[in-house]
Structures are given as C-alpha cells and as structure tokens.
Amino acid sequence: MNRIESWTRPNIRSLVPYSSAKDEFSGSDALFLDANENPFGTYNRYPDPQQRKLKTVLVKQSNISSKQIFIGNGSDEVIDMLLRIFCEPGIDKIGTFSPTYGMYDVSAAIHNLQVIKIPLDESFDILNADISPLISDERIKVLFLCSPNNPTGNNLNLNKMKELIESFQGIVCVDEAYIEFSEQESMANLIDRYDNLVVTRTMSKARGLAGARVGYAYANEEIIQLFNKVKPPYNISALNQNEAIRALENTDIFEVQRTTILEERRILIEQLAKNDLVEFIYPTAANFILVKVTDADGIYNSLLKRNIIVRNRSKQVPNTLRITVGTPKENQQLLKALKEIAS
Numbered sequence: 634m635n636r637i638e639s640w641t642r643p644n645i646r647s648l649v650p651y652s653s654a655k656d657e658f659s660g661s662d663a664l665f666l667d668a669n670e671n672p673f674g675t676y677n678r679y680p681d682p683q684q685r686k687l688k689t690v691l692v693k694q695s696n697i698s699s700k701q702i703f704i705g706n707g708s709d710e711v712i713d714m715l716l717r718i719f720c721e722p723g724i725d726k727i728g729t730f731s732p733t734y735g736m737y738d739v740s741a742a743i744h745n746l747q748v749i750k751i752p753l754d755e756s757f758d759i760l761n762a763d764i765s766p767l768i769s770d771e772r773i774k775v776l777f778l779c780s781p782n783n784p785t786g787n788n789l790n791l792n793k794m795k796e797l798i799e800s801f802q803g804i805v806c807v808d809e810a811y812i813e814f815s816e817q818e819s820m821a822n823l824i825d826r827y828d829n830l831v832v833t834r835t836m837s838k839a840r841g842l843a844g845a846r847v848g849y850a851y852a853n854e855e856i857i858q859l860f861n862k863v864k865p866p867y868n869i870s871a872l873n874q875n876e877a878i879r880a881l882e883n884t885d886i887f888e889v890q891r892t893t894i895l896e897e898r899r900i901l902i903e904q905l906a907k908n909d910l911v912e913f914i915y916p917t918a919a920n921f922i923l924v925k926v927t928d929a930d931g932i933y934n935s936l937l938k939r940n941i942i943v944r945n946r947s948k949q950v951p952n953t954l955r956i957t958v959g960t961p962k963e964n965q966q967l968l969k970a971l972k973e974i975a976s
C-alpha cells in the first residue's frame with residue numbers, strides 16, 4: 634500500500650462507485666434508453682458525468698492531463714470532498730493557518746474534525762510561523778494553505794509552501810481561488826513532483842462565474858480517482874459545464890476584466906490611503922483589499938445605511954474591513970461614501 638492509499642479512509646478505499654451508462658459509453662449519436670430520462674427537450678439528458686469537454690479546455694490552457702483534473706460544484710465542494718476522502722469523523726484533524734478562509738473550519742465541523750490552527754506570522758505569511766504542531770501530529774490528515782490568502786490578500790511564501798508539502802505527512806491543499814490576480818506562480822505544475830499536493834481553483838473569482846458554481850482541483854491521478862469515486866454521479870450540470878467552457882474560451886474578455894480589476898485595485902488603494910478613516914492597507918495579491926480602519930463596526934454600519942456592503946473581518950483581524958474591488962462606478966460610490974462618513 635502506498636502512502637496515499639494508507640491515508641485514505643478504509644471505507645472509501647473499498648468503495649465501489651456508482652457507474653452510469655454515460656460513464657461507460659462516450660459517443661454522442663447512440664440511442665440512449667438507459668437512464669429513464671424524458672426523451673424530449675434540450676436539457677432532458679443527464680450531463681456528461683466526467684465533464685470531458687470542459688476538461689479538454691482546461692487541459693489546453695494548463696498543460697495538465699485530464700486524469701489529473703477533478704471538477705467540483707464550486708471549490709467548496711472540493712474542500713468538503715477532501716475531508717470525506719481522507720478524514721475519519723470524530724478521530725482525525727485538519728490543519729490551517731489563521732486567519733484564513735472560513736469554509737475549512739465549517740467543513741471540518743460538519744465532518745466532526747478538530748482544527749489545528751497555526752497563527753500566520755506578523756506579515757500574515759507562513760515564513761516565520763511555528764509549524765511544529767503540524768509535523769508532530771499524525772492525526773492531521775489534510776493541511777490547507779490559502780494563497781493568495783483570504784481575508785488578508787497576500788501570497789504565502791512559495792519556498793516555505795514547498796518545504797511544508799515535503800515535510801507534512803498528509804494531503805496539502807493549496808487553495809488558489811485568487812491566483813489569477815497574483816503575480817506569484819501557481820503550484821499546479823508541481824503535482825507530478827508531490828504526490829500529496831492538491832491545488833484548488835475556481836471559476837467564481839477572476840473567471841466571473843460565481844453564479845454557476847464550478848471549481849476544480851489539480852492533483853496526481855490517484856487522488857483524482859478517489860474524488861471521482863466519491864462525487865455524486867452528475868455533480869456538474871450541463872448548463873454549468875457549457876458556461877464554464879464559454880468563460881474559459883473567452884480569453885479576451887477574461888484579460889480585459891482582469892486588467893481592469895487590477896487597475897481599479899491600484900486606484901482604490903491610492904484613494905483609500907487618503908481617507909482619515911483608514912489606518913493601514915494590507916498588501917494584496919487578490920481582488921480584494923483588507924483595510925484597518927478607525928472603527929470597523931461603525932464604518933461598516935454607516936456603509937450599510939448607504940446600501941454598500943463590505944465584509945467586516947474584525948473578528949479575524951481587529952478593526953478591519955475587507956473590500957472587494959468592484960466596477961469603476963461601484964468603487965467611486967464606495968470612495969464617495971467613505972469621504973462622507975469621514976467628514
């Protein structure tokens with residue numbers, strides 16, 4: 634038994650997955666009388682359970698083989714599935730670096746798993762964080778690294794992430810939900826080097842498809858096969874598969890939007906720095922900005938009264954608001970409101 638197998642929950646190791654006729658037959662012009670569908674209509678058929686066309690587009694754009702790609706109903710589903718595959722409820726644990734994305738905690742709570750939280754260092758990085766509790770506890774089965782990190786916005790140190798993947802005896806999930814906004818290189822091309830690395834991505838952020846719910850993971854073939862065993866047979870609707878293909882192929886629109894968001898981020902940072910309510914702007918590599926303000930609760934409520942909703946992250950980082958970069962018009966509205974509140 635290799636180490637990935639030995640880390641897999643025994644019931645998942647022995648699981649016989651559901652298999653549909655669409656799994657076994659890949660042609661399109663056959664007579665389909667296998668799945669009790671209504672024979673009439675446009676979306677009357679179940680979608681391709683293996684999302685072959687969508688994966689072909691991802692393969693073209695990433696140079697990663699389709700056998701190393703899993704598509705989920707948002708990357709939140711990928712996070713949840715990792716815990717279902719590798720963590721025994723009530724016994725195992727996960728590791729995170731705090732503050733970070735809240736769903737790791739929620740998923741762990743759903744699966745009755747303890748979370749070992751390592752504080753990020755003074756720059757919200759892992760470089761000077763004390764990782765010894767992660768290395769000494771063999772019940773920690775999955776470790777989450779979020780880079781760029783939500784809610785702080787910064788990249789995590791690339792070399793330190795590699796070191797951690799090498800030393801941690803379990804699955805390391807690098808959550809790259811915001812990587813398209815960052816100048817740091819992705820870890821996706823390291824999945825051949827590290828058998829325990831899972832890189833998650835999403836169509837919800839830079840790709841503009843949060844409403845559709847499509848996320849994906851890159852990992853070695855063995856881990857992807859485990860995902861495929863556990864996933865509901867038709868987890869990505871035909872509508873979502875088509876929209877994801879359209880969004881990925883529309884590279885011009887993607888580039889224009891990405892560039893606009895980055896330029897708007899620059900303007901927002903420049904303008905926010907001039908406002909007396911703002912005490913500190915944390916460096917960001919994502920499409921949001923974490924801002925330390927004079928009175929986060931008060932400013933949050935004043936914005937709310939003006940129908941502007943930002944995220945109060947004060948419980949994670951004292952007196953902070955997390956602001957998503959909007960359209961140029963939306964950003965101007967926000968800046969105007971903040972000026973009014975300050976005066």
Ligand SMILES: Cc1ncc(COP(=O)(O)O)c(C=O)c1O
Nearest residue numbers: 707708709734783810835837848
């Ligand atoms: C770091 C991070 N990972 C994952 C997600 C979830 O993304 P998805 O919409 O693909 O479920 C989010 C959403 O805010 C996020 O911030």
